[in-house]
Amino acid sequence: MTTYIPSLTLPDIVFKHPAAAILLPVVAGTAIGYSTRPKETQQTYLALRQPPLRPPPQVFGPVWTALYGAMGYAAYRAYTTGLHSVDGRKLALAQHGATLYTIQLALNLIWMPLFFRMKRPIEATVDIVALTGVVGYLTYIWGQVDEVAGWTLVPYLGWLGFATYLSAGTGYLNNWNFEGKEKLQGDGADTKFVNEKSQ
Structure with missing residues (x-):
């Protein structure tokens, strides 16, 4: 059984108010998405060898927005149900669950910078495997509070399973190294990503 750790848990106000609970993960996820430069992220995504069934890059934004909103709603519902229970x-x-939720949100938000900015597929895959495990346990815990x-x-848990497959598959197919997927053009001011399908 997990433990409630106030220092590792978002403030109560985030869980008690539906707008705060829903908007926090949506805004945080959007901020991380934009901080990793969406155009470059899409180019990197298209440049890498990937396993079958990879979605087009335009799918990820709407899917993640919906999942962030749903996880925020689940947080609000489970937490307030638990607080008002006898x-x-x-x-x-x-x-x-609130502590687990905070941990999973942090693991979720660091995946994109690990994978795309830092080009660390091993660490990103370890992160998403841990994230999937934490969310699985959180689903079990909060399911006992509020079905x-x-x-x-x-x-969210199902999508994480699919995302784990994509992360591990992409890492494996690119020899766990994304560094060779860029070529600098001219003076190096512009970066062109190599599409391996054309090679």
Whole structure:
């Protein structure tokens, strides 16, 4: 069983107010997406050898926005249900889940910089495997507090399974090294990504 650790948990206000709970992951995810330069991220994505079933890059933004909103709603619902429950076990599970939720959000937000900015596919894959495990456990924990909250996390968990496959598959197909996927043009001010399908 996990433990409620206040120092590793987002403030109560984030969980108690639906707008704050939903907007925090959406805004944080969007900020990370834009900080990793979307155009370059798409170019890198298209340049890498990838396993079958990779979606087009335009799919990720809408999917992640929906999943961030759903995880925020699940957080609000599970936490407030636990706080208002007369069952002490549900309160403890809601609080334990809040710590897990905070940890999973941090793991989620560092994946993109690891994979695209730092070009560290091994570390990114370890991160997403850990993230999937934490979200699986969180789904179980919060599902005991509020069934709707648990089910609301299921699409996120399913997408993470698929994303883990893409992360590990892309790392493997590129020999766990993304550094050779760029070629500098001219004075080096512009970066051209190599599309390996054309080679």
